[in-house]
Amino acid sequence: MGTIHGGRLVARALKAEGVDCLFTLCGGHIQAIYDGCLDEGIRVVDTRHEQSAAHAADGWARTTGRPGVCAVTAGPGVTDAVTAVANAFRAGVPMVIFGGAGPTVFTHMGSLQDMDHVELMRPITKWSAAVRETRRLAEYVTAAFRRATTGVPGPVFLEVPLDVLMEFVDEAACPVPTSYRTMARAAPDPVYLERAIDLLQSAERPVAIVGSQLRWSHDPEAAVTAFAERTGIPTFVNGMARGLLDPHGPHFLNRSRKAALKGVDVLLICGTPFDFRLAYGQSKPIMPGSQSGKASAAMLMMTAPVLGPQVKIVQVDLDGTEIGRNRPTGVDVGLCADTGLVLEGLAAALDNDTFRGRVGPWRQKIQEAEAAQWAKMNADIAKQDDPPNPLRVCDEVNRFIRRGDIVVGDGGDFVATAAYVLKPHGVGTWMDPGPLGTLGVGPGYAMAAKLARPDARVIIMYGDGSFGLNGFEFEAMVRQNIPVVGIIGNDAGWTQILRGQREIYGANRVVATTLEYTRYEKVVEAFGGHGEYVETTAGLAPALERAFASGKPALVNVKIAQSSFREGSISV
Numbered sequence: 001m002g003t004i005h006g007g008r009l010v011a012r013a014l015k016a017e018g019v020d021c022l023f024t025l026c027g028g029h030i031q032a033i034y035d036g037c038l039d040e041g042i043r044v045v046d047t048r049h050e051q052s053a054a055h056a057a058d059g060w061a062r063t064t065g066r067p068g069v070c071a072v073t074a075g076p077g078v079t080d081a082v083t084a085v086a087n088a089f090r091a092g093v094p095m096v097i098f099g100g101a102g103p104t105v106f107t108h109m110g111s112l113q114d115m116d117h118v119e120l121m122r123p124i125t126k127w128s129a130a131v132r133e134t135r136r137l138a139e140y141v142t143a144a145f146r147r148a149t150t151g152v153p154g155p156v157f158l159e160v161p162l163d164v165l166m167e168f169v170d171e172a173a174c175p176v177p178t179s180y181r182t183m184a185r186a187a188p189d190p191v192y193l194e195r196a197i198d199l200l201q202s203a204e205r206p207v208a209i210v211g212s213q214l215r216w217s218h219d220p221e222a223a224v225t226a227f228a229e230r231t232g233i234p235t236f237v238n239g240m241a242r243g244l245l246d247p248h249g250p251h252f253l254n255r256s257r258k259a260a261l262k263g264v265d266v267l268l269i270c271g272t273p274f275d276f277r278l279a280y281g282q283s284k285p286i287m288p289g290s291q292s293g294k295a296s297a298a299m300l301m302m303t304a305p306v307l308g309p310q311v312k313i314v315q316v317d318l319d320g321t322e323i324g325r326n327r328p329t330g331v332d333v334g335l336c337a338d339t340g341l342v343l344e345g346l347a348a349a350l351d352n353d354t355f356r357g358r359v360g361p362w363r364q365k366i367q368e369a370e371a372a373q374w375a376k377m378n379a380d381i382a383k384q385d386d387p388p389n390p391l392r393v394c395d396e397v398n399r400f401i402r403r404g405d406i407v408v409g410d411g412g413d414f415v416a417t418a419a420y421v422l423k424p425h426g427v428g429t430w431m432d433p434g435p436l437g438t439l440g441v442g443p444g445y446a447m448a449a450k451l452a453r454p455d456a457r458v459i460i461m462y463g464d465g466s467f468g469l470n471g472f473e474f475e476a477m478v479r480q481n482i483p484v485v486g487i488i489g490n491d492a493g494w495t496q497i498l499r500g501q502r503e504i505y506g507a508n509r510v511v512a513t514t515l516e517y518t519r520y521e522k523v524v525e526a527f528g529g530h531g532e533y534v535e536t537t538a539g540l541a542p543a544l545e546r547a548f549a550s551g552k553p554a555l556v557n558v559k560i561a562q563s564s565f566r567e568g569s570i571s572v
Helices: 006-016 028-040 050-064 076-091 117-124 134-149 162-166 190-201 212-216 220-231 257-263 276-281 297-302 339-350 353-381 390-398 413-421 442-452 464-470 473-479 495-505 520-526 540-549
Strands: 003-005 021-024 043-046 068-072 095-101 127-130 155-161 168-170 206-210 235-237 266-270 312-317 333-336 406-410 458-463 485-490 530-534 554-559
Touching: 003 006, 003 028, 006 028, 006 134, 006 162, 021 028, 021 050, 021 442, 028 043, 028 068, 028 095, 028 155, 028 162, 043 442, 050 068, 050 076, 050 095, 050 442, 050 464, 068 076, 076 095, 076 117, 076 155, 095 117, 095 134, 095 162, 117 127, 117 155, 127 134, 134 155, 134 162, 134 168, 155 162, 190 266, 190 312, 190 333, 190 339, 206 220, 206 257, 206 353, 212 220, 212 339, 220 235, 220 339, 220 353, 257 353, 266 339, 353 390, 353 413, 390 413, 390 458, 390 485, 390 540, 406 413, 406 442, 413 458, 413 485, 413 495, 442 458, 442 464, 442 473, 458 464, 464 485, 485 520, 485 540, 520 530, 520 554, 530 540, 540 554
Parallel strands: 021 043, 021 068, 068 095, 095 155, 127 155, 206 235, 206 266, 266 312, 312 333, 406 458, 458 485, 485 554, 530 554
Antiparallel strands: 003 168
16 A cells, blocks of 8 residues: 545545545635545536535435535635535435635635634534544544434535645555444334324324435335325325325325314324424414514414314424424424334334224315315316416426436425426435525536436426526536426516515515516527427427437426416415
């Protein structure tokens, strides 16, 4: 053995972790890592903005189940990645971020792009640290992966100064650690699992809501499918659990959750918090403070409860601090455990004709509510108006989605519509930013997804506003032969915000929420990609056919009509 530089040590540790791609935007501080990746056979994928590089690391983790990795240069390179790191932190996604830094000898002396990256990243990561010795680089990398994947997954940040990466050290003195983390999952406490079983056994109107933490279970699709089939409990999936129940099977529900929660007597909530998506778990409206003591209609709508006061709750989460959060009356059973293992245990215990027979009438009622909501949607989907309405556009896109294809949601109102209509099927087949609600995730997620699963169609459902954040990534996709297809629902506005603005303040008070019907597909054509512009319902299917057949990164820009489908939708 001879000597080895720090960048090669980083790459060697990444290779041992099974890392295939490093996402980045070039910077002088981190070039040694690229050099190491070339030696270790790790593909270096570059983006046009550091935010996209970090989103791509996030997207890689969602697609593969393994931590994604990105490297960004010092100063503004790190600050540009902050939004994406915060998004992954809130969503519970494992990733490792390397941030460059000036030579350690010049720390706090004003070197180029010098700043305290570690403190900046500390609030939005599971661990933020600086490596000060070259010989310890592999040790820190393995520690980063261990922390990113243990308990609730999340991002980890490592600052790697220029001299630490470029210094040569004795290769024999720097082994890459092995067997340094476990893939074991947290099993439920058997006493509390039995309590959960007893509570559900007595239920007549049970409901299960299964969220993002299921993604990190060993076989998430099998776990939730077996639970729904063997128990008959109406089961709704959200976040990264979308796609795990067969959307064409008998257990799929996505339009009747409100009706189900209105009548539920025992709620099983797994791996998703009582946040704004579930009205904070409240059974009474949260009254905002005001001098008058009165709340506006809009505020009451925002805080309207979804759960009845008598509902019993079984809550499952990897984070014990989430159990009972936002619930004034707490929960009846709390389990700090892996969602998949809990579902397996419950399915085994509740798999009997007596339980399924008691739940059957309730399940039938929910299925009827589901069918009624779809009937209303199908009336709009069937319309032939020009320009097409967003429901019709999403339905046309849905016809191109096969099992295993991946859909990325990057936008507000149009993406919220797509979440109801599109039916991806498989692990990691639906990706949206999650509870931080970050726009601009689309290209990074999509690039990573296509690289991880090259045989899958990867589709970005775009709002016209969100395309403007990271649309230049289509140049990176064209140059690196990463063919994804974007579909813009172009209504010339930030409609999710515009709608509430108009309802609360009046039509004559609309400001900063309108856009033009811009020809965004021309931008993609200029990069060498494929572009389509659609204004008619009849033109939708042919344009999509051409886009998917092009073999290039493609953008289908669809002018859409205003729709009443999401009237009254305000989320804060």
